[in-house]
Amino acid sequence: MTKADVVSEIAKKTGVEKVLIQTIVESFMEEVKESLAQNENVYLRGFGSFIVKQRAEKVARNISKNTTITIPAHNIPAFKPAKSFAAKIK
Numbered sequence: 001m002t003k004a005d006v007v008s009e010i011a012k013k014t015g016v017e018k019v020l021i022q023t024i025v026e027s028f029m030e031e032v033k034e035s036l037a038q039n040e041n042v043y044l045r046g047f048g049s050f051i052v053k054q055r056a057e058k059v060a061r062n063i064s065k066n067t068t069i070t071i072p073a074h075n076i077p078a079f080k081p082a083k084s085f086a087a088k089i090k
Helices: 003-014 017-037 083-090
Strands: 042-044 050-057 056-064 065-070 072-083
Touching: 003 017, 017 042, 017 050, 072 083
Parallel strands: none
Antiparallel strands: 042 050, 050 072, 056 065
């Protein structure tokens, strides 16, 4: 399902114009991105959490050059589904 599909489904179910729904969905995604960029987690009760995970520094190998490189510690975005949401999928 794409973002356009989500917008269409919400518009059908609510009877609101697609343009307004598109603006709302994009605004929601932008707010989540901004919060994660500021190291703030986003919790949506019953759905899940968008969280920032810390990856530790590690040593890796560049196979083509046969050298060792160090990958510094960094943050990555992640999604953790709520228990009720995960139970529906299983």
